Amino acid sequence: MTTPLSFYPSESIARKFDQTTRERLADSLTYLADVCSEAIELPPLELDQALDRIRTQSILPETLAAYYELVNAIQSNDFDFAESLFQEILESKPAGAALEVIPFRSPDTDRRSKRYLNQVDTDQKTPFNIFPASQDDFDRAEQLINEALDLLETESPDLFAEIKALLKRVMLGSGPTEKGLHTFDGASAPGLWGAIVLNAIEPKDAVDMAQTLAHESCHNLLFGYCIDDRLVNNSDDERHGSPLRIDPRPLDGIYHATFVLARMHYAVATIALSQELSPELKQKAQQEMEQRKIGFYDGLSTLKNHADFTHQGKALIDAAEAYMNDAVTNLPQTSA
Amino acid sequence: MTTTNKTTKLDPSKLLGYTSSAKVGGKNPTGKNGPQLQAKVGVKVGDKNNV
Numbered sequence: 001m002t003t004p005l006s007f008y009p010s011e012s013i014a015r016k017f018d019q020t021t022r023e024r025l026a027d028s029l030t031y032l033a034d035v036c037s038e039a040i041e042l043p044p045l046e047l048d049q050a051l052d053r054i055r056t057q058s059i060l061p062e063t064l065a066a067y068y069e070l071v072n073a074i075q076s077n078d079f080d081f082a083e084s085l086f087q088e089i090l091e092s093k094p095a096g097a098a099l100e101v102i103p104f105r106s107p108d109t110d111r112r113s114k115r116y117l118n119q120v121d122t123d124q125k126t127p128f129n130i131f132p133a134s135q136d137d138f139d140r141a142e143q144l145i146n147e148a149l150d151l152l153e154t155e156s157p158d159l160f161a162e163i164k165a166l167l168k169r170v171m172l173g174s175g176p177t178e179k180g181l182h183t184f185d186g187a188s189a190p191g192l193w194g195a196i197v198l199n200a201i202e203p204k205d206a207v208d209m210a211q212t213l214a215h216e217s218c219h220n221l222l223f224g225y226c227i228d229d230r231l232v233n234n235s236d237d238e239r240h241g242s243p244l245r246i247d248p249r250p251l252d253g254i255y256h257a258t259f260v261l262a263r264m265h266y267a268v269a270t271i272a273l274s275q276e277l278s279p280e281l282k283q284k285a286q287q288e289m290e291q292r293k294i295g296f297y298d299g300l301s302t303l304k305n306h307a308d309f310t311h312q313g314k315a316l317i318d319a320a321e322a323y324m325n326d327a328v329t330n331l332p333q334t335s336a
Numbered sequence: 337m338t339t340t341n342k343t344t345k346l347d348p349s350k351l352l353g354y355t356s357s358a359k360v361g362g363k364n365p366t367g368k369n370g371p372q373l374q375a376k377v378g379v380k381v382g383d384k385n386n387v
Contacts, residue, residue: 027350031347032346071351075344075345121375186377187377227353
């Protein structure tokens with residue numbers, strides 16, 4: 001796959017990654033069906049129709065998550081479970097065009113929530129603490145998502161179009177508020193292509209939410225760049241301080257954080273002058289831009305000192321640095 | 337009963353994302369105990385004053 005590279009938001013790049021993901025998924029399902037052919041008898045017509053559907057229409061994030069469960073089931077020779085997962089994938093419906101906001105529910109009773117949780121709770125040292133949000137928190141966060149998307153559509157149409165091309169689902173849950181427990185702002189996972197999980201109680205206003213959407217959708221974009229390649233060659237055992245996390249992170253994670261910070265800066269810079277923002281939010285946007293800039297150069301310094309970039313990893317981070325250098329020099333300042 | 341203690345070896349090059357190894361598993365996935373899909377999570381301690 002020849003990957004076009006751009007720091008700036010691109011709907012066409014997002015759609016290309018989505019297409020490639022679905023084509024690879026269909027190819028892999030064909031392979032898995034063949035591997036399992038002695039243990040599982042799949043109806044050939046249904047299989048062909050499903051593979052054709054996957055290749056030509058958007059899929060829901062949970063369909064891809066089911067695929068990874070299928071891989072695990074086959075590797076474990078759990079062919080009963082594998083058959084049920086195959087059937088689920090064969091019967092899966094295409095994703096609609098609209099970005100759907102859905103609640104995280106108890107994973108004990110809600111299979112979709114359990115599936116999402118399994119994909120984002122991957123760090124054994126740092127359990128992913130998430131609970132169902134209260135209805136009030138869910139409603140408030142959903143309203144903020146709509147406000148932020150409206151703002152981006154007007155002020156940052158390229159980013160809006162990219163987010164709409166990347167994301168099918170936003171799952172809203174709630175993190176713990178007790179002292180000492182790890183909580184979260186948001187999470188993305190390659191096994192949930194097209195979905196993000198957000199903490200409904202963290203974003204306080206449209207400026208926060210616009211950055212949160214830019215942040216998590218950008219992780220999805222970087223997953224797209226890694227369908228066939230990497231960003232850095234460093235081992236995940238090598239850990240350094242990260243601009244976005246309190247715990248030492250692998251260089252790949254620091255790369256994500258640094259690139260994402262530049263995109264958050266881009267998002268807030270494009271909305272900072274909007275007439276839709278109150279004077280207070282305009283002032284906040286300016287302050288946030290400064291924080292994103294500091295975080296970006298902090299992460300960039302770590303990357304320059306320690307990262308063994310791939311070709312695409314170097315090209316992308318260079319593009320982000322060029323944006324940030326230009327923004328620092330040329331962006332107008334507002335008086336709130 | 338089709339569940340056994342044996343495992344089926346799959347070709348990583350034919351599994352979505354496993355060949356990139358950047359965030360999706362490793363080059364030699366070995367089943368449930370193998371490398372996991374690595375999520376990107378914005379983590380912080382619940383009470384910032386308690387960090």
